[in-house]
Structure formats: structure tokens, C-alpha cells
Amino acid sequence: MIFVPLSFVAALLLVILLVAALRARETTGGNTAFLVLVALCAVQSVVVGLRWGYHVEAARYVLPILAASLPPLVLLSFRTLLQRDDAGSGAVRWLHALPPLVMIALVLFVPALIDVALIVIFVGYALAVLNLGRSGPDALVEARLDSAVAAHRALVIAAAALCLSALFDLGVLLAFEWSMGANAEIIASNANILGLFFIGLTAFVASRAHPSAPTQPGPPEPSPSEQDREILDRVQRLLVDQKLYRDDNLTLSRLARRVGVPARQISGAVNRLAGKNVSQYINDIRISEACRLLRDTDMSVTAAMLDAGFQTKSNFNREFRRVTALSPASWREQNRPRAAA
Template sequence: MIFIPLPFVVALLLLIFLAAVLRSQESSKGNWPFLALVGLCVLQSVAVGLRWGYDLAELRYLLPVLASCLPPLVLASFHSLIHFDKAEAGRAHWLHALPPIGIVALLLLAPELIDAALIVLFVGYAVAVLNLGRTGPDALDEARFDSAVAAHRALVIAAASLCLSAFFDLAILMDFEWNTGANVAFIVSNGNLLGLLLIGLTAVVAARAHAPPATGSNMIQASSMVAQDREVLDRISRLLVDQKLSRDENLTLSRLARRAGIPARQISGAVNRLAHKNVSQYINDFRIAEACRLLRDTDMSVTAAMFESGFQTKSNFNREFRRVTSLSPVSWRARNRSSRPLHI
């Protein structure tokens, strides 16, 4: 009977998710970090399966190097959902090559320190990832509004997964101290895969949130004068209603800021202070209003109204519809069309 290690099963699942993303997503340069992250999880799962399932001892030198590449790539992936100055970001990219270089140096000079170094590396990058999303979904200003909340949850889960991997590295370290490594194969080939699977899945979720790069000429520079909160909301409302910008399924906070000529942080602050909600909810209020109009005044199906108003997933549409109206779309339509005369 052919023996198939569990890591190979995890690698196959991640490959299926990766294929689904490649098939469903429009081509976007911004997605490459997430695709690379899933690919790295696949590669690491295969290496773990070969090392501990088929006892290929030579891979013991490769596994810690692959592991050290994972946290920087997680950070880079979610970094791509936040607008940064390209020159400033480019200067910092080379720093993320230091972890694998450091692990290679430890392999040559002090291999007994590798487990401790990986623990520090994973926990440190987990903190850095959480810091990216510390202000909530609005921090991911390059994510589509329709998916910003899901992307932010993926960010938190990815950070937790890095900590989970650090925990298993600690368990390996303790097992060597107490049991001379008797349980290492089980811990690595089974427990550590949970972290890889979670990281791969969060990368898939976040990749779907990344909007394609803007192709229009509406790259307006931010206004040099600070506008009052009410003026900001009035300007944003005109864009969302008069120019139907709320129906754009690829709308992001940074793209909205460029169209309005207002800094993204100023928009977020104005919405938080005056509307007492985050920007995603504020935009979705306009989308739900449009969906209600379509459900009330037309014979359009609920699904068609969902897409027409700017939503892309039924789960998000239903959740936001209930938040705004306290009813499901079907119930709302039945209640608000009951008094209309029937067309014969």
C-alpha cells in the first residue's frame, strides 16, 4: 500500500486553493506576494513530507531556511494591501532577506541556535503583521471595500498562525531537551502543518481582496488644504451617488482618496467622527440603499441587485443588508412591495 504523508495532503489542498485563485482573479501585479506565499507553504509542506515521511535527512538543512522565508513573505503580502510610498517601501525590502541569510549563517556556525532564532523570528513578524492592521479594516486601504473586513480577519489569523508555528518550534526545542527528540517527527509532520495550512488559507482570502491596479487617469494629488469633516463627507457622498462610484466592486480607500483629492486618513477620520462607523460600512450603506431601490422599483433578482449595487459575495451582501435594514433582502422586498399594484 502506498504511503502518503499528511504534509502531501496539505500541499495538495493548498495547490487546489491556489489554482482557484489563479482561475478566478483578474491578473494583478499586487497579488504576487499572496501567490508566492501559498507557493512557499506548498513547497514547505512537500519538504516536510519528504523529510519526515520518507526520512530524507538531507532536507534538514533546507527546512529551517524555508521556514525563515515564511514570516517576511506574510508581512510583505499584507503590506501590499496598504498604500505606501514606493521609494520608501523599496528601501526596506532588502531587510526582509536578512532572516534566511541569518539562518544559513547559523546552520554553518551554530546550528543549536536555529530553533530559538525561528521562535524569535516568527513572534516578531507576528507582532509586525498585527501592527499593520492595528486601526482595523480601514488600515487596508488597497483592499476592496467589499472584502476589507475579511482581509483584516485574515491578517489577524495569519499573525496567530505565525505564533502557532513559534509554539511548535518551542515544543520541538523542549522535546530535544526532555526526550532527546523522540516526538519531533510527530510535531513537525502533523502539528506544524496546521500553521502552514492556516497561513495558506489566509493568503487565499486576502488575495481575493486585492483590487486590480487603477488604469484611469484619475490619479489626483491629495489636497494641500485640510478640509472640514462635513466637507469631506459631502464630497465623498457626491462621488458615491452622482458618479455611482459606490457601485465599483474594486473600490478601495486609496482609490477613493485619489478620486476625491483627499488624503485617505482624512476620509477615514471624517467618517469615524461624523458617521460613527468605518469606511467599509459607510460605503456599504450607499450600496445597500441602491440595492433597496432596485428591489423595490424593479423586478431584478436579489442576486442581480447585489452585483448591480457593488457587492461581490452573497455572504457580505446579506450581512450588510441585515445590518442596515434588520431584514433579509427577500423579506425587505416583500414588505416594501406589498402595497404596490400588481402589473397584469
């Protein structure tokens, strides 16, 4: 009977996610960095199967290098959803090539330090990823507003997966210290499968938050303004009067350029006056329009969703329930005008 390691199954699922992302790239704007991240997770999962399932010795040298390449790519992928000016210079980005280079040196000369180095790399990058999203979904100004919350949630889960991988690496290290590596194989294989799948899945989710067309840098940020009401009025006029909410590729960065106000000032004005983030604020307007269409027309739920500016049913249904506490179909049934007797 042919033995198929569980990590090969995880790799297959990741490849399916990658193919789905590539097929949907034209409409969802799949980000290249996230697609590379999913591909790397799939490759690493195959190498894990070769190392622990078939005991291929060559894989033991490749696996730490692939593992050290993963956290920098997670960070760089999520940085693509930040303001362009916050993405860092090319010289700084090249510093993220150090972890795999250091790991190559350790594999060749000091293999005893591999597990310790991986723990430091994974925990350090997990904290860096969490720091990217410290301001909530509004920090991801290059994410489509209908997907910003999901992308931020993916960011947090990806950071947690990095920490989980570090925890399992610590378990492997202790297994060798205390029991001569008796349980190391089980710990390492399970850890890699779990961590890689979660990172790949979150990368797939976050890739769909990127707009389909690249955006240009916004204007320089002026001094902070206290005229929150004026800013919010200008945003409201653009969204409602010019129906900008119908742009399913709308991002906070694009909105800021249309309003002529820095993204941080728009986010601050919405937070202070509306008590919510920009994504929720705009989705509230979209849901209001969807409700009007469901109540006053015979338009299908899917058509109303698209006309209101949503691109995916999952986001639409989630936001619709957040605002109305009902599904679109149930809301329509309860709010359609009754025919006169």
C-alpha cells in the same frame, strides 16, 4: 499500502486554492505577493511530508530556510494593501531577505540555534503584521472596500498562525531538552500543517481584496483638516450622485484621489461623523441600493448584488445581514409591495 502524509493533503488543498486564485485573477485582482505566499506554503508542506513522513534527510536542511522565508513574505504581502507611500523603500524591503540568509548560516554552522532563531523570527513578524492593521480595515487603503474587513481579519489570523508556529517550535525545542526529542516529530509535523494551511488560506482571502487594476500614487497629504462635514458631503455626492459606489474595485486610496482629500482625513471624517469605518459606510450605501432593487424590480438577487457594487456573494450576504439582519431573499419577501386585492 502507499503512505500519504497529512501534509501532502494540506499541500494539495493549498495548490487548489492557488489554482482558484490564478483563475480568478483577472476579475478579483489577485495580488502576486499573496499568490507566491500560497505557493510557498504548498512547497513547504510537501517538504514537511518528506521530512517527517518519509524521513528524507536532505529535507531537514531545506525546511528551516523555507520556514524563515515565510514570515517576511506574509508581512510584505499585507504591506501591498497599504498606502503606497507607507510600503517602504526598496532598501528596507531587501532587509527582509535577512531571515532566510541567517537561517542558511545557522543550518551550516550553528544548527543548535535554529529553533530559537525561528521562534524570534515568527514572533517578531507576527507583531509587525499586527502593527500593519492597528487602525482597523481602514488601514488597508489599497484593498477593495467590499473586502477590506475580510482582508483585515485575514491579517489578524495570519499573525496568529505565525505565533502558533512559534509556539510549536518552542514545543519542539523543549521536547529535545526534556525527552531527547521523543515527541518532536508529532509536534513539528502537526504544527507545520496547521500553520501553513491557515497562512495559505488567509493569503488566498487577502489576495482577492486587491483591485484588478494598479493604482497611481495619490496627492501629497496636506495639513489636517477639521471640516469633517464638508469632507463627508463631498464623499456622499461622489458616491451617490455619481454612483461611485458601483465601482467594485473601489478602494479608499482611489476614493481619496477622486475627492481630492487624503485617505486618512476621509477615514477620520467617516469614523467621527458616521461612527463606522469607510468600508462599512460605503457598503451601507450599496446595501441600500440593493434593497431598492430587490423591492422595486424583478431583478435577481445576483443581478442586484452586482449592480449595487458587490463582487462576491459571500461579502454581499454578510454585509446584507449586518445591515438588515435578514438574507436578501427573506428581505425581499417581507418588503415587496403587496398587490391590491
